[in-house]
Every structure is written in C-alpha cells, then in structure tokens.
Amino acid sequence: MARALTELRLPVGFAGLEPPATWPRPRSAPRPEALEAGVETLPRVGPAVRGRLAKLGLRTVRDLLWHRPRRYERPIEEKAIRDLFGEVEAVIEGVVLDTTSRRSRGRLKILTARVSDGTGEIKATWFNQPWLEAQLVPGTKVRLRGKPNRYGFQVETYDLGETTETADYAPVYPASEALAQKQLRALVGAALEQVRAEGDALPASLATSERLPLRADALVALHRPRSPDEAERGRRRLAFDELLVLQLALARRAAERGRLVAESLPDAGALLTRYREVLPFRLTEAQDRAIAEIDRDLARTTPMQRLLQGDVGSGKTVVALYALLRAVEADRQGAMMAPTEVLAEQHFLTIEGICAELGVRVALLTSALTAKEHANVRQLIASGDVQIAVGTHALIQKEVGFRDLAVAVVDEQHRFGVEQRSALAEGRSPHVLHMTATPIPRTLALTVYGDLSVSEITAPPANRKAIVTAWVTDDRSSEAYERLTRHLRDGRQAYVVCPLIEASELTVARAADDEAERLRRAELKEFRVGCLHGRLKPPERRSIMADFKAGEIDVLVATTVIEVGVDVPNATIMIVQEADRFGLAQLHQLRGRVGRGAQQSYCLLVSGPKEELTDVAHDRLEAMVQTSDGFELAERDLEIRGEGQLLGARQSGLSDLHFTRLRQDTALLERARDVARSLADEGELAVAVERILGGSEHIGDS
Ligand code: ADP
Ligand code: MG
Numbered sequence: 001m002a003r004a005l006t007e008l009r010l011p012v013g014f015a016g017l018e019p020p021a022t023w024p025r026p027r028s029a030p031r032p033e034a035l036e037a038g039v040e041t042l043p044r045v046g047p048a049v050r051g052r053l054a055k056l057g058l059r060t061v062r063d064l065l066w067h068r069p070r071r072y073e074r075p076i077e078e079k080a081i082r083d084l085f086g087e088v089e090a091v092i093e094g095v096v097l098d099t100t101s102r103r104s105r106g107r108l109k110i111l112t113a114r115v116s117d118g119t120g121e122i123k124a125t126w127f128n129q130p131w132l133e134a135q136l137v138p139g140t141k142v143r144l145r146g147k148p149n150r151y152g153f154q155v156e157t158y159d160l161g162e163t164t165e166t167a168d169y170a171p172v173y174p175a176s177e178a179l180a181q182k183q184l185r186a187l188v189g190a191a192l193e194q195v196r197a198e199g200d201a202l203p204a205s206l207a208t209s210e211r212l213p214l215r216a217d218a219l220v221a222l223h224r225p226r227s228p229d230e231a232e233r234g235r236r237r238l239a240f241d242e243l244l245v246l247q248l249a250l251a252r253r254a255a256e257r258g259r260l261v262a263e264s265l266p267d268a269g270a271l272l273t274r275y276r277e278v279l280p281f282r283l284t285e286a287q288d289r290a291i292a293e294i295d296r297d298l299a300r301t302t303p304m305q306r307l308l309q310g311d312v313g314s315g316k317t318v319v320a321l322y323a324l325l326r327a328v329e330a331d332r333q334g335a336m337m338a339p340t341e342v343l344a345e346q347h348f349l350t351i352e353g354i355c356a357e358l359g360v361r362v363a364l365l366t367s368a369l370t371a372k373e374h375a376n377v378r379q380l381i382a383s384g385d386v387q388i389a390v391g392t393h394a395l396i397q398k399e400v401g402f403r404d405l406a407v408a409v410v411d412e413q414h415r416f417g418v419e420q421r422s423a424l425a426e427g428r429s430p431h432v433l434h435m436t437a438t439p440i441p442r443t444l445a446l447t448v449y450g451d452l453s454v455s456e457i458t459a460p461p462a463n464r465k466a467i468v469t470a471w472v473t474d475d476r477s478s479e480a481y482e483r484l485t486r487h488l489r490d491g492r493q494a495y496v497v498c499p500l501i502e503a504s505e506l507t508v509a510r511a512a513d514d515e516a517e518r519l520r521r522a523e524l525k526e527f528r529v530g531c532l533h534g535r536l537k538p539p540e541r542r543s544i545m546a547d548f549k550a551g552e553i554d555v556l557v558a559t560t561v562i563e564v565g566v567d568v569p570n571a572t573i574m575i576v577q578e579a580d581r582f583g584l585a586q587l588h589q590l591r592g593r594v595g596r597g598a599q600q601s602y603c604l605l606v607s608g609p610k611e612e613l614t615d616v617a618h619d620r621l622e623a624m625v626q627t628s629d630g631f632e633l634a635e636r637d638l639e640i641r642g643e644g645q646l647l648g649a650r651q652s653g654l655s656d657l658h659f660t661r662l663r664q665d666t667a668l669l670e671r672a673r674d675v676a677r678s679l680a681d682e683g684e685l686a687v688a689v690e691r692i693l694g695g696s697e698h699i700g701d702s
Helices: 002-008 032-036 047-055 061-065 130-134 181-192 204-209 215-223 228-258 270-278 285-298 316-329 341-358 371-383 393-398 421-425 442-448 474-489 505-521 538-549 584-591 615-626 630-641 666-678 683-694
Strands: 090-103 109-116 121-127 141-149 152-159 305-310 333-338 362-365 388-392 405-411 431-436 453-457 468-473 493-497 529-532 555-558 571-576 602-607
Touching: 032 061, 061 181, 090 121, 090 130, 109 130, 109 141, 121 141, 181 215, 215 228, 228 666, 228 683, 270 316, 270 341, 285 305, 285 316, 285 431, 285 453, 305 316, 316 333, 316 341, 316 388, 316 405, 316 431, 333 341, 341 362, 341 388, 341 538, 362 371, 468 474, 468 615, 474 493, 474 571, 474 602, 505 529, 505 555, 529 538, 571 584, 584 602, 584 615, 584 630, 602 615, 615 630
Parallel strands: 121 152, 305 431, 305 453, 333 388, 333 405, 362 388, 405 431, 468 602, 493 555, 493 571, 529 555, 571 602
Antiparallel strands: 090 109, 090 141, 109 121, 141 152
C-alpha cells in the first residue's frame, strides 16, 4: 500500500510531498570556482595572448575581473561631421563609404576610410592597423573617437559594434606593449559576462548599513562606469571587501598564534656580552630598544611574532643576530631566512666572521651545494652541530629538520605563512622575528601587520653622513664617472647599476656583461671591475662578492640583484644608469648599498634629457634628490602614483590589495577593522580568507 502511494507522488522539485535530498542550484547562484578558470577559456585567447596576460599577472578569469583600471577616458562630445572644427577631440558616428591604404615614407602603414554621417563626409585614418581594412567594408557602421586635422580625422579609438572603446569613461588598464588596450578591454568585457559567478560574501544587512552596492554591480561599475562617481562607489565596495578579508585573516592568524606555545629563553648572559664587545661599534639607542623588546618577548611562553622595521642601512642585521645568539646561548638553534639565494649568501657573509669570533657554528644551506654537501649540512642541522643556519625561506621551510629551533629570523617575506608546522605538531613553536626594510608608513603597518608587534629602528648609527644624491643627465655622465674614479683612487669602492630592461634574465645578464666590458676599456680602465647578475652560478657569484668585500674588486657592475642585503661599507659611490626606469622603492633600496660606513657617500642618478622623461619619472628622481628618508619616500610614492602599489611584488599583505587606495581609504580601513570584529569568519568570507592565507608556505612543511 505504502509503495503505491510513493509511486503516486509528484516529481520532486515541484509541489511534491518530499523535498529532494539536494535542491538543484538556481542558474543564477554564484559559482566562484568558475572564476578560477584560466584566461584561455575565454574566446580568442591562445597561448600567445595567454603568455602576455601572464606577464601582467593575469592568469584566471577572476584576475581579469579584478584588473583595476588605472584611469578612465574623459567623456567627449559626439558631433556631426559638419560641425567638426579645429583639432578638438570628438566622437563621430557614420558609415564607411570606401577604404584605401598606403605606406608612408616613414614605413608607417596608413589606412584611410571615407566616412559619412549624412551631414558630411570625412577621411578617417588609422596607423599601422592594416588588418582593419578587411573589416571596414563599405556600409559598415563605425563610431570613432579622435581628432580632426588638416587631412581628415585621426582615429584614437573605434567601435564597429557595441559602444565600448569610444564610450565616455572607457576604462584604461595597466597594459603592456604587447597587449593593446583594446584587446584588454575586450577580454575584461568577456570576463564580465561571468561577473555573477563572483558571489557576494558580505551579509546583505551589512551591505545595506554600509550603503555599499552589490559586489557584482560594483565590478560592473568599475569596468563600465557611467560616471566617475559610479566607478568610485564600485571601487570602494571592492576595497571594503578586501580590507575586511585582510582584517579577518589577521584576526584568524592572531587567534591561531594565541594558542601556540614556545619555550621561554633564559636571560641573556656571557655570550651576548661578548657579542657586544666583538662588534666594532656601539649599538645605537634604537638598536638597544629593539633588543630590549626582543628580550621581553623571548622571556615569554607565547612565541615572539615581532616585526623589526627600519630603513635600509639602519642596522637591523645586528639586532637579528642578537636574537639568533639568544637561541645559541640557551643551547638551542637559530635560523635566518632570506627570500633569495643571493641575500642568504649576503647574510651569511655578514654574520660568519662575528660568529667565528664567538665560537658559534654557522652554516649556509642553499641549492648551490652539491647534493652530498646539502645532505651533510642538513644532517648537522638535525644533530644540532650547526647552531645557526642561514638559507632561503624555501629550504628551511621544506627540507630541514632542526634539532631544536628556538629563534627564526625571516627577512622580507610575504606577510603570511611563517609558522613551522612540524614544530606546531610537537606543540612548540619558535620565536619569530620578521625583518623588513620596506618603508611602510606607520598607519599602514598597523593594517597590514595588525597581528605582529612592531619594533622600529628610527635612526641610523650616529657616525653616518647623509648620502649626497645628485641627478645628472647622460650628456654629463662623464662627470659622474670622473667623480667615481676619484673615489676609487682614494681607496674606496663603487657600484654601477645597469639599466633595468624588460627582457629575459639572460638578456639582462648579457647587457650587464657588455657594460662591464665597455667600462673596463673606457671609463674604468685602471681599475678592477667585477660584474654581478642573476645568471651567474652561485659559486661564481659568491667569489665575486667575497672579492668585492675583501677589496680585491674596485667596482661592481651589477643588475638589481644587489638591491638588498649587500653590505660593503667601503663602497661609497654608486652610479645608477637610466635611473628614470626604476621605481622609487627600488632606487631607495639600491642607494642603501652606499652610506654604510663613516665616509661621505654619493649616489648619482643618470637619466636621459629631462624634457623627455615622463612626469612620474621626473617626480621620482626629484624625490630621490630631496630626501633619503625611506618613510618619506614611501609617502611621496603614494602621492606620485596615487595608489598603494609602491611596495612592489616583494610586498607584504599589501600585495593582496587590488582595489584599495591606501592613502585615501583610511576611513574605509577603520570601518573594515570595526566590522571585522563583529563578523563571523565563516561562509564565503572564510573562503576568501583562505584564499589569501592559503598560497603561503610554512616553515617546516614537507
Ligand atoms: P640593514 O640590515 O638595516 O640594512 P645592516 O644591519 O646591514 O643594515 O647595517 C648596515 C651597516 O651599518 C653595516 O655595515 C653594519 O655593520 C653597520 N652598523 C650597524 N649598526 C651600527 C652601529 N650601531 N654603529 C655603526 N655601524 C653600524
Ligand atoms: Mg640588511
């Protein structure tokens, strides 16, 4: 009987008696996973375009959706052809009558189309877009944005169908030479069709009370605004989301850390007294203060999570070594981790001598070692024979088992992912000191490092003289080299930084070699010139660095590999070639290689003629001349660029921020912080939190 009844039931999903086990998803439901699809799933994206997009950091559909326009085109008036005058930018709409094409003497391909709109006729011209001719068949409707001139109408952008390119407030994206703005706009347009897949992590009540648009609407507004206001409202919504997620991530991290236990270290004793004696200088007040803060952390049973922030050359390494020696004194181990092999080697060179004097056993662990050496060093670390190990993050994170790691120093690492999981499993965590020279204004440090305590080295050692920075154009570069040779004759050393070229590492290396060779024959004939770049085998690199340090090389011609960590106080002058190509943070880091001793140091920035530079490059070089204070430069960089990307790829959690304008969003940031306190870290928000915490590596992972 019962069976018959069941059979009589209506199909589930309609007005049946029993609900289905799982409801089918409505077609409009968010599918955030769809946005993980690679860009090649979009129409007309083959391997070549995919490669060019990857160069801009755009790999998935989501990346395209999140590619924030740099600015928007100005709105301009649509005019009848009859009413065009002067050279005033305008939009016209009409029909193609016919086309012709030719080549100019400058080998420019010029395509001309006669266009009529009923009020008149004009010759529209395009340069170097020969393929377009096939599309501009007579009768085609076109919408053109450009400028009338004496020959006709020079086209800047055009639409053959829907109005996008020529629209008011068309988005202008950070693009590249290989990827035209038009193509990028089209691709973002294709990605926008999937915008509803994004989902909306904010509880609706919150969106309402904060007066924020829906997330998908915000993305549409960002890419297709009808007014600047609309674009800005969209951007703010997106910025709010990411700040909120960042705050939740910080809170989660802080809570996780709160549960960890570390062993407290006994007070500093004889080893550290000797350390102070062995140092060829007295610690500065700022260094002593940082050390006192570290001492206090190490006495506790919650693991230290401290950020040591200080400008380039301010003397962080000495403080870091102090922390490592605290571990050694307690008969435990220390680890020093750097983001690159070069930097790890630098750190090793710096601390090796002092450690030898103190009788502390240090080892460098990099992939430059043979497999056998590598295994041997790992074994010594595992047995505790090595008391301080220096290496890259990856090595120490992935392969190495310490006998008893007590203190880890992490230099310039991405914000998240600094736990040692294996230690966690044993219920014991190392004390961690993070170091950064990236100048982050204080207010931002609070956001991005919200879960760390911060020590700041505010002033450089007192014996320092401010570096003199000069900006010269290349017609006067011989004077720069004259000054450089004067330093060399006085027994000082120097750097010449090669132009930043956007090419493969191999081309960059060749260019550096060529430049070194050229200088050996010309300006620097009488001196010993070494060349350092990323393509050198590690042993070669190490021996060049060691020679430079020992004064056996006078001039180091180098690529930006010397940007961080190189410490040769006798080097007192640096020439940066084509300095206008470098970012401000990068120039500042480079300059930090000189001015490390008591001697007056110089940094000479060479650029092309001033009138040929972009405004931004001009402002950057001016800022470099005016101040050598990293924090001030960071602020300037924000002003010059109007946004918070100053901190570059190597950056902390700031690299997770796509939409935030750090300077102008302070209020938004505080809102996000308040809201984060009252929100549960669950559902889609939790997924977003995972996304930024997720990609990180963990010390001790295997
Ligand atoms: P950072 O890592 O902050 O860039 P370093 O720790 O490498 O700076 O220090 C830069 C230079 O200053 C090094 O040559 C170092 O030996 C020297 N130095 C550090 N502390 C002092 C001090 N208190 N007095 C004089 N020189 C110092
Ligand atoms: Mg350093």
